Amino acid sequence: MGSGSVSILTPKEKNPMPISTKEEDELANSSSAALLSFNKDYSSSDSLPKWVTVSLVISTSIALCAAIAFGFLFFSASKSSSSSIKVDSTPEVSRKLVKLKSPVVLLISSDGFRFGYQFKVDTPNIHRLIKNGTEAEVGLIPVFPTLTFPNHYSIVTGLYPAYHGIINNYFTDPETERVDTVLKYFDLPSDEIPSFMTLYFEDPDHQGHKVGPDDPQITEAVAGIDKMMGRLIRGLEERGVFEDVNIIMVGDHGMVGTCDKKLIFLDDLAKWIEIPEEWVQSYSPLLAIRPPPGYSSKDVVAKMNEGLKSGRVNNGLVDEGFTVEQKRSRRQECGGAHGYDNAFFSMRSIFIAHGPQFARGRKVPSFENIQIYNLVTTILNIQGASNNGTTSFPQSILLPSR
Template sequence: MGSGSVLTSTKPTQIPTQEDPPSPSTSLLSFNTDSATDPSNPHHKNTTNSIIFISLVLVTCIALSAASAFAFLFFSSSSPSPSVPPTEISSASLQTTARPLTKLNHSVVLLISSDGFRFGYQFKTPAPNIHRLIANGTEAETGLIPVFPTLTFPNHYSIVTGLYPAYHGIINNHFADPKTGELFTMASHEPKWWLGEPLWETVAKQGLKASTYFWPGSEVHKGSWTCPQRFCMFYNGSVPFDERVDTVLSYFDLPDSEIPVFMTLYFEDPDHQGHKVGPDDPEITEAVAGIDRMIGKLIDGLEQRGVFEDVTIIMVGDHGMVGTCDKKLIFLDDLAPWIDISTEWVQSYTPLLAIRPPPGLAPSAVVAKMNEGLQSGKVQNGKNLKIYLKEELPSRLHYTESDRIPPIIGMVDEGFKVEQKRTNRQECGGAHGYDNAVFSMRTIFIGHGPQFARGRKVPSFENVQIYNLVTSILNIQGAPNNGSVSFPSTDRTLKNELMLQLPKLLQMKEGTRLYGIMMVFDEHRSQEVEVPGLPLLQETLLWTHRT
C-alpha cells in the first residue's frame, strides 16, 4: 500500500499466519510459559563454561517444547481475523468456559492505563491489590510489548485500535502534516488526525454505551462516537485519582441497561515521576503504591456493589522507562564536519530522531553523511545512534507506511539522548521512546474477570492484540486491525526457535556466562540483523536461568 493512502484508510499490514514465518514480536505469542521448568532449580544457576551452557539450552529445548505442545487459550474464544472485518463471535463459544455473571446482565470491560508503568515496578514495593488481580487472573509474565515508537499517544491509540502507529496516524506525540505543515499536538482533537476505529467507536457503532476517562483520542468526535458529556471526560490532569475512580464506580449505580459495556480509566503515574527521577528512585515506589491504592479502591467499590467478579478488568501500561544521564548525550552539531543538520529539519530529537530535509536535498545523501560522521569515532557517543531511511527500518517496527513519518529516522541505544548542541545543563532522569525490543520499554498486562483463567501466565505479546481481545469478550464485531490472526496460539514450537540459535551459541567463548548471551543479542541489534525467534530466545533463557 502506498504511504499516501495511509492518511485516509485503515487497511492493516499483512499479518503473519501459521503458514508465514512470524516476526520476532508475534513469535512470542506462540508458546505457553507454564513450563515444568522451575527457575529456582539449582541446575539453572549461572554456567561456568560453554559446554554446560549448551547442555542447559538443549535441556530447555526438550522441556519447554514438550510444554508448548499443549496449546493454551488466553481467553475463551479465538480472536477475529485482522485482514477483514471480523465476523461475529459465537456467544456459545464464550459461555462454555466463562464464569457466569452473577449480578450484571451483560459483560463489562474496564480498561485501565497506568502511564509509564515499567514491567517490574509491581515488585518494587508491596502492591497487594495489583497482585490480587494477578493471582486471580491472567498476566503477561514478562510484560506487554509496546509498539514503536514507545511513546504515550502512539501506544494508547494502538491499544484501543489494534493498529500500528503508521496505520492509525498518531506516529509521535508531536508531528507535522507533510502536505500542509499543520502541527499535531497532544491537544489536537480534529478527526483527520485520528485514523482507525477505537474501541469506544466500535461499541457505539453497535448501539452500545461506552465511557472514557482521559484516554488519548477519546475526546475526538468521529464516526458513531460523539463523546457524550455524561460518559466522556476531557483531559484535565489536575483531577485527583480518587475522583476518577469514584466517577467510574458511579456508573455501576446506574440501571443495568445504562451501564457502559466498555470503560477506560487513565492515571498519569508513574510516568510523571519516571521522567523526573528515572526508574530506580524512591519516588517511583511511592507512585506505584499510589496506583495500587487506586486499584484497591476500585476493587472495594466493585465488591460493595456485588459486581467485582462480573467485571472484566484489563490493566496495562503504555511503555516502560529507562534512566538517562548527560554522559549519554549525542549532539547533532558535532556532525558539522560532515553535514549541518538544521533545527528546521528536525521534527523530534529523542529518543526518536525524526528529520525531514528540505526539498531538493536527497534524504539518502543526508543519511550517508550522518552515519559517516557517527561511525568516525570523532563524535561523542556517535556509535550509539544509527540513522535510517524510514523504508530501511527493521520491518518488525512497522514504521514505514505513512507520509506523516519523516523520511529520516534515527534510533539511539537504550538510555542515550540526542540534542542539537552542547549546553551547561546537568540532568539525570528517565525517558522512553526507544526500540520496542528493549526490555526496559515493556509494561504490564493483567486481565481479571469471568473470561480470564485464574493464575495463568502467558508469554509477552504486542499491545495491538488488545483490541481483538476486548471485542471478543464483549462478543461484538470489530474493525480491521493489525492484531495477529494466530493470537493467542500457533503450532510453532519453542524447540524450533531455540534450535535456530544454537549455531550462534556454539560460537561463544569458553567461560562465557549468561550475560554472554545478551552480547549476542546486542550484536544482532547493532547490525540490525533480522533473526527469527531472537527475542523469544532471550526471554526464555532469562526466564529459565533466573535465580
C-alpha cells in the same frame, strides 16, 4: 487522575496484512548408534559351559513368570482403583455474570509502568488481580517507537504505528481539539452501563522522566497507583460487579535511566548532519523534524541518510539509555527516557487481567500490545476492524465460553 471513554477507536487506514503467528519448532528426534566390539565372537554356544546355559534358561523362565504374575495383579488393582476414583476432567470455562446483563471491559493504562515496578513496593491490590487473574509473565511488549501516543493508539486499534499513523508524541494538527471527560458509569442501571470503558493514570511516567526508573519517587508513584486500584476495586465490590467486570491493566511502555555520559548533541554532528534548531519538534530518542514551507521532506530525509553513510554513524538509531539534545548548554544530570527499540526488555510494560473470562492465577508468555484489540472485541462479542493482530490470539488467553 483519570479519564473515561465509551468507544473503541477504529482506524481509517487500508486493510493491513495480519501478523502470521510463529509455530513452535518441533524437537528433532535424537538417535545414537550402539558401539559394538567385534574383537570376540559371542554367537557360538560352545564358548560357554553347558551348565551355565541351562542355569540362564531356568533363571529367565522364573523371572518371566514372576513378571507376568506381577503385571496381572497390578492391572487388576489399577482397574479396581480407577472404578472407585472419579477424576474431574471438566475444563475451566468463563464464569457466569452475577449482576451485569452483558460483558463489560474496563481497560486501565498506567503510563510508563515498566515491568518490574510491581515488585518494587508492596502492591496488594495489583497482586490481588494477578493472583486471581491472568498475567503476561515477563511483561507486555510495546510497539516501536516506545512512546505514549503510538502505543495507546496501537492498544485500542490493534494496528502498528505504520498503519494508524501516530508515530510520535508530537505532531502538527491545528484543527484538532481535545476534550477530556470524566464520567461515572457503574452507578447507572445495569442495562445502561457501557460495555467498554477506559481509565488512564499519568504516573509513574511523570516521575520516571524526572528521576529514572530506580529512584524512590518511582516506588511512591507505584504505591499511589496501587491505592487508586484499591479504590476502584472497592467501588466495584460495593456495587456488586467486581467479579463481573473484565479488568485489563496495561502500561504503554517501560523506562530506562539516562545520564550525562549518554548524551548526544546535534551540534557535535554538524560536520556530517546539520539540522536547523527551529526545524526540530522533539529530540529524543526519536528526532522529529518539520521543515518549513519551501523545503521537501523527502529531500531532507535523503540528505540525512547520506550523512548517515559517512562512516561515523552506524544506523541512525541511538542505543538504550542515550538521549539527544541540540546544544551542550541544555544539560541535566540523570533522568529517564523511553522510545527505544521495543526489543529492549526495559521498554516492556505490564499486562494484568481479571474477570469472568480470565483464568485465575495464570501466567502467559509475553505478547505485543496490538493483540489487545482482538482480545477486547472477542470479550464483547463484536466484529472488530481489520488490524495487525492475530485473530486466533484471544483463544490462547481467554477461558472458553459456556
